[in-house]
Amino acid sequence: MTDTIELRDICHHFDAGRERIELFRGLSFTVRGHETVAIIGPSGAGKSSLLSIAAGLERPAGGTVCCTLDGASADAWALRARSGFIFQQFHLLPELDAIGNLALPLRLKGHLDAFAVAARWLERVGLKDRARHRPHQLSGGEQQRVAVARAFVTAPRFIFADEPTGNLDVQTAESVAALMFDCARETGCGLVIVTHSKPLAMRADKTWLLAAGRLEAAA
Incomplete structure (x- = not known):
């Protein structure tokens, strides 16, 4: 049975001083x-x-979010546990090398083969030779490749990416975008991306336009 995340009649706002947006x-x-x-x-x-509401990271002001994993209803905690995240800022731990950053989420889940799995993912994203380099020793594109691998390393059901190529030059952004979509299709997980990049959005099966409080299929 297909995993799903369904947002129903979602309302959301934030307060700016005395004004509600x-x-x-x-x-x-x-x-x-x-x-x-x-x-x-x-x-x-x-x-x-x-994106945060869909990922179970933020509670909407109104409406409901329903999630199904493995044919059974799942709450926000279960969804977060089975999801991977990629951000515009790479958010790698500076004190850990590349393989350590990948192994950490596996170790936290109790995987005894964390470093072996991490090594396979580093090779998959083309950074096998950079395993012992810390983030400050990697280029921006290399750091984002590590971040992409980290998102996939725990075999998630969904990946949520917020402006994942926003800090990269055009050529590097293209290669990272290709990597994300290839990994999603290879692993069979759902991929939800927020982006300003039309070339990136065009890679998706579906593109939605959010504007003036409405979500519509993009032309």
Whole structure:
């Protein structure tokens, strides 16, 4: 049975001083496992908030988020435990080398073969020879490749990526984008990306435009 995340009649806002800013109201959409989805739209439209709500990281002001994993209903905690995350800032631990950054989430889950699995993923993203380099010894593109591998290393059901190529030059962004989509399709997990990049969004199976509080299929 396909894993799904379903957002129903979602409303969300934030308060700026005495003013309440409505991001969206009555918004609904579904993400399915094995599906790649891009969310585009202007700055301030609420794309990152929508991604956080879908990932179970943030509670909406209204509406419900329903998740199914392995054919059974799952709560936000279970969804987070089976998800991987990629951000614009790489968020690698500076005191750990590349393989240590990859092995850490596996070790936290009790995997005895954490470093072996991490090594295989480093090779998959083309950084086998950089395993013992710390983040400050890696280029931005290499750091994001480590971050991509870290997101996939625990065999998640869904990957959530927030502007994953925003800090990269055009050529590096293209290679990282290709890597993300290839890994998603190889592993069969769902991939949800928030991006300003049209070339990146065009890689997705579905592209949604979030603007003026509405979510519509992009042309």
